[in-house]
Amino acid sequence: MKHHLTITLACLVTLLWPARASLAHEFWIEPTQFQVENGATLTASLRNGQDFEGINLAYFDRRIVRFDWHMNGVTTPVVARAGDTPALSMTAPAPGLMILTYQSTPSKVSYSEWEKFARFAEHKRFADITSRHAERDLPDADFTEVYTRYAKSLIGIAGARGDDHATGLEIEIVALQNPYTRSETDPLPVQVLYQNVPRADAQVEIFARAPDGTVTVSTAQTDDQGIAQVPVQPGHAYLLDNVVLRAPAPDVAAEHDAVWETLWASLTFAIPN
Template sequence: MKTLRAIPLVPFVLFALALPAASHELWIAPSEYQVSSDAPVVVNLRNGQGFEGIDLAWFDKRILRFDRLQNGSVTPVEGRSGDIPAARIETAGDGLIVLVYESAPSTLTYSEWEKFTDFAKHKDLDGTLESHAARALPQTGFKEVYSRYSKALIGAGQAKGQDRAFGLEIEFVALANPYTDPMDQGLPVQVNYRGEPRRDAQIEVFERAPTGAVAISTLRTDDNGQATIPVKPGHEYLLDSVGMREPAPDLAKDKGAVWESLWAAMTFRIPG
């Protein structure tokens, strides 16, 4: 398992995963991935596993950032406290819409050591367990702080445009437009951590067929932090990649956490 020191004395391990119930994926789930330019865009924040979950209400304190990129312009996405769906863009406009969401940090507590070890072993994260032991951390009752960094690609009108890096702590960047570019060779993406490509990072791919059936697979990024996602017409996709590191001292003190996970997600649909 690889580590790095982008934050002084703070190891970082990148992996993709489906954690126990306390740590599900969170993704942006628009009601439609392709809309006419004069139509609204209804946006759900969904939390769950296996590309199935529940819709979350909008709460200002849980959201650090929610933006919309379209035609080179970035504007905030606004919502009202308690609303489900979380947000609504009244007029889609013309061009690719990239939605960018960043959550406020939350915490979970591991009450069973087996859940942590099973997760680490299943994802080949032996270094995490070794670090846990080396730091003389307890096997139960320890906390993890986690943050979400989710993006969605929506085709509005002619859907022209391109995703870009937003400087999120961890994020996916689509290197092609799934609504206008040829997808016969797949969708190329890049995973970044603190603005740098994440090499040899695992990506978990959730693929929903028109029938509703979900297939799950994994692949890894290359030396440029890039990977090509095999895609099929008419299928919806959720990409998930997660990083784990020791939290910075101030965050560890504030949250009482000994681990910090950073969750990157991206959703899109292939026309057809």
């Protein structure tokens, strides 16, 4: 009975996933520890919520396009079972910088009123959304958006040597310095890539969690090379977020009955004390 109840609850969570995701914008990978020793148990959760707080989501492969870890030039799929929470649990394989990557399957959310969609778009710095919507002669109510999540996380193992790099996600944020080995006190530079091209003049939302759990939110803009400067402090964990809002391709629009498509990139890491 206990086993049956566990599976039932896990299935309920996954059924509610799109509905919860539509209410809570950010999606990210959160390791239990951002730095571990070689050979230690390494765990990480898939999380959905707001302001760097949210619910843990169980692993279900039907909602995942890819979930991998990258080290020393090798990409390895995460091994997990349906319902696993946390979604990743493994032995740290070797010293170095581990890059976790995740891509969801598309989900959709419907808007019964224009104002809710407009607030979201303006918050993500799409100030021209009203004119773009009108130019396409789209309805002001009862329309659908399809969205896909692209998440990354950096985990330091032992000495944590290595560099973040592009991993082939359609949209991703790349840390241009290793947060676990850098000696600088200046902001951490990150680069936003969209279809492997630097994304200029884009907003990066920054969620910084202090050791006492307090979360502060700020934003930075990318330059013409897609690079943004992220202020960082020792002992803090960080969630970075960037969103592309576009008209969906005809096949995507038809499959999901959607008039807008969003691609969500996130990156998590921590700065050592």
